[in-house]
Amino acid sequence: MSELLHANGIVKRFGSFTALKGVTFRLRAGEIHALMGENGAGKSTLIKVLTGVHEADGGTxxxxxxxxxxxxxxxxEAAGISTVYQEVNLLPNLSVAENILMGRQPMRGPFxxxxxxxxxxRAALARLGLEVDVGALLGSFPVAVQQMTAIARALDQEARVLILDEPTSSLDARESEELFAVMRRLRGEGMGIVFVSHFLDQIYAVSDRITVLRDGALVGTWEAAGLPRLELVSHMIGKEVTASSGDGGVVCGGGAEAFRVEGLERRGVVGPLTFSVAAGEATGLAGLLGSGRTETARMLFGIDGATGGRVKAGGEEVALGSPRAAMAAGLAFCSEDRKVEGIIPSLSVRENIVLAMQASRGVLRRVPRAEQEALAAKFIAALNIRTRGPETPIGTLSGGNQQKCLLARWMAMQPRLLILDEPTRGIDVGAKAEIEALCGELRRAGMSILFISAELEEVVRNCSRVVVLRDRRQAAVLDGPAISLRTIMETVAAS
Amino acid sequence: MATGLVLVALFVAAGAGYENFLSARVVLNLFKDRAFLGVVAVGMTFVILSGGIDLSVGAVMAFTTVFLAKVIGGLGWSAPVAMLAAVGIGVGFGLFQGWVIHYFRIPAFLVTLAGMFLARGMAFVVSPRSVEIRSAFYDDLGERGLPLGEGLLLTVGPLIYLVVVAAGMVVAHGTRFGRNVYALGGNEASAALMGLPVGATRVAVYGVCGGCAALGGVISTLALSSGDPTRGTGLELDAIAAAVIGGTVLTGGRGWVFGTFLGVLILGTIKTILDFDGSLDPAWLRIASGGLLLGFILLQKLIARQRVS
Incomplete structure (x- = not known):
């Protein structure tokens, strides 16, 4: 088979951060090539370099x-590389036909x-085996048809390389199958297809070869048939699977059940999930990127409400329809993206800490200034927050210290269940250890924690129960001694 | 659709309520009276379709009228040359606004607000008060037009209006530029990823709108034979209202030039009804326009909701 696309030694920097450190990627004609990697691996950056959105700083x-x-x-596109993005990047306000030919319409004079x-x-869609009213607005069709329209657009411009960036994330099983059929058909016609997906089953269902990136570097390229799932997972997260890596989790304290989640799901997004959280213990959510970790947290906290199932607190069912209701039920949520959803950079450390408490009281009952200052002083000391003072704008603090302020904000609420989504992402090693130590103290004080992290070792170290997610479903619940890097990875990789 | 029905309903109601309302002369006068607004509204429609807004159109129109009065009366330019120059200035002014909006990523609202003050101020610099235009060319043009029989004449102003509407419809629907405007208003990021010339389209749209505003000024001088720096105050809002009543969605990407044409006629009809009925307070013109605008915005929202569900 001939080589179609060869990206050699691609380097891409954003300021001082190097997103791609000399990545090499080869695509043959007539193959489906999966591009895999966890968060920050550099997949999207590589795709954006190939499609001309970013200009590479090095490589050919x-x-x-x-x-x-x-x-x-x-x-x-002129060079023959077309991309279908996860969020279909077409124009819902124009017709299907226009979307396929936008920018290349056949003309007569100026018209x-x-x-x-x-x-x-119609001809392009026919090649995909799809027949729809091409004059109708794109927005009136389901996502699956919109995706086919995007692929048809690529076909019409005679693309030789087709990049599908998480095309199945908003498709149901049948629609995904139809997409795979189309992919195989195009492969048969000699097209090279780059396929990005977080669903291992899908990767193995259609891919010929698999390339794994990690931390902006190439880990390797393998024939899909010759790469066991467990090995793939270990390449992706960068951990060797050895017999000795099972240093069991935090031993179950046998705490009473504080929360029980029963069949909770948000249809089409995540679930159903069933697990319980013990008082004074940490329950982990583990899984690969896109396995539904954050979605679970958002569902629990009522940001994206559940469509089915129940949550019981102390044996009684609680309604978690909105963040306010969740807070009233004793939940607190420290979000993954602290820059966007967490801190308010221009407000001071003190103001950021009392924010949730103030919100729960309502606008009219202001937290007295003296109490605010006492709280801020207490947490700055307790969490060892390195700031010049309580009145320093939080935006000037380091990531780790911002994270501690966020923790303080929710600790001030004295929640019964604290949801920590990636509490250690993007902070330095020392701060990580401090955050973990803090979690331990909170547990000892009787608080339950739902601990979400892409770092499996962190989950293993901190949790006495681990809910393993795979393809946005619950794959297993591991308890105490059963928790180890190996068991989690095996569960993730199982088919 | 709804816009057309409202227009018909207005005419039927007015025809029933007032004698002689349903006559060719009334309709013709309506066209003559609203031609300048109509042309400006077509330009505005393109801007709104692209997801923008242009608040400077009224001021640009006013500037055009005093500019024409000055160069024709004061400097003795030939009228056709002056008109071409005026439209050229309008286009240039619009292009500049578009360039600032696009390359500095400043909201169109702010840039054209500044443009509005700028153009209005320049109009006052050219002439602080109303100036009459004396020109053989103007007198001659006033006589000409498309005879419609029965002594009725479709004069040059409304004729230009109809041509602009027709051209606007063809451009919006049948050219790449027109479709790119819809694409830009639909989703800028997608349009860019599809390889469409986002920047050029946005800049050009404001050029078109500036040109239309200046052309509106030219028509206004034809009708009134004078230039006035205060003319067209609030015109930008009437133009936006006409586009929205005509079914163009303010967030961009959806709408029709023909709808705007109907929107202008609706606003004109309301005004004509008030003119016919001497006993009504002119304030009702504003109130009726406001009520209609609100009604249409709510209607758009409802339609959009239905589409989602």
Whole structure:
């Protein structure tokens, strides 16, 4: 098989951060090639370099032996590289036909030949085995059809390389199957397809080869048939699976059940999940990127409400329809993206700490200033927050210290269940250890914690129960002695 | 659709309520009276379709009228040359606004607000008060037009209006530029990822709108034979209202030039009804326009909701 695309030694920097450290990627004609990696691996950056959204700082890209330098999506398309993004990047306010031919409409003088536009659109869709009213607005069709429209757009511009960036994340099983059929058909026609997905089952269902990236570097490329799942997972998270890596979790304290989640689900997003959280213990949520960890947290906290199932606190059912209701039920949520959903950078450390408490009291009953200052002083000392003072804007603090302020905010509420989504992401090693120690203290004080982390070792160290998620479903619940890196990875990799 | 029904309903109601309302002369006067607003509203429709807004149109129109009065009366330019120059200035002004909006990523609202003050101020610099335009060309044009029989004449102003509407419809629907405007208003990020010329389209849209505003000014001088720096105050809002009543969605990407045409006629009809009925307070013109606008916005919202569900 001939080589279609060869990206050699691609380097991409954003300021002082190097997102791609000389990545090499080869795509053959007539293959489906999965691109895998956890958060920050550099998958999306590589795709954006290939499609001309980002310009590489180093390295070369050749398509069918010809060097290209795509500085814009238009140039990449001209070179034969087309992309279908996860969030279908088309125009719902225009017709299906226009979406397929936008920018390349057949013209007569200055005027578009609308009849010809429709004819070519129908022809492109026919190659995918799809027949729809191409004159109807794209927005009136389900996502699956919109995705086919995006692929048809690529076909019409005679793309040789098709990049599918998480195309199945909003499709149901049947729609995914149809997409795979189309992918196989296009592969048969000699197209090279780059397939990004978080669903291992899907990767193995259609891929010929698999390339894994980690931390902006190439880990390797393998034939899919010759790469066991467990090995793939270990390549992705960068941990060797050895017999000795099972240093059991925190021993169950045998705490009373504080919360019980029964069949909780948000249809089409995550679940159903069933597990219980013991008082004074940490329950972990583990799984690969896209396995539904954050979605679970958001569902529990009522941000994206559940569509089915129940949550019981101390044996009684509680309604968790909104964040307010969740807070009233004793939940607190420290979000993954602290910059966007957590801190308010221009407010002071003190103001950020008392925020949730103030919110729960309502606007009219202000937390007295003296109490605010006492709280801020207490947490700054207790959590060892390094700030010049309680009145320093929080935006000037380091990531780890911001994170501690967020923890303080929720600890001030004295919740019964604290949901920590990636509490250690992007902070230095010392701060990580401090956060983990803090979790231990909170547990001892009787608080339950739902601990979410992409770092499996952290989950193993801190949790006495681990809910393993796979493909947005609950794969297993591991208790105490059963918790180890190996068992979690095996559960994640199981088919 | 709804817009057309409202227009018909207005006419039927007015025809029933007032004698002689349903006559060709009334309709013709309506066109003559609203031609300048109509042309400006077509330009505004393109801007709104692209997801933007242009608040400077009224001021640009006012500037055009005093500019014409000054260069024709004061400097002795030939009228056709002056008109071309005026439209050219309008286009240039619009292009500049578009460039600032796009390349500095400043909200169109702010840039064109500044443009509005700028153009209005320039109008006052050219002439602080109303100036009459004396020109053989103007007198001659006033006589000409498309005879419709029975001594009725479709004069040049409304004629330009109809041509602009027709051209606007063709451009919006049948050219790449027009479709790119819809794409830009639909989703800018997607449009860029599809390789469409986002920047050029946005800049050009404001050029079109500026040109239309200046052309509106030219028509206004044809009708009134004078330039006035205070003319067209609040015109930008009337133009936006006409576009929205005509079914163009303020967030961009959806709408029709023909709808705007109907919107202008609706606003004009309400005004004509008030003119016919001497006993009504002119304030009702504003109140009726406001009520209609609110009704149409709610209607758009309901339609959008239905589509989602």
């Amino acid at each position: 890209v050749t398509v069918a032996g010809r060097g290209i330098r795509a500085a814009s999506p238009r140039e990449a 578009i030949r609308h009849g010809e536009v429709k004819r070519r659109a």
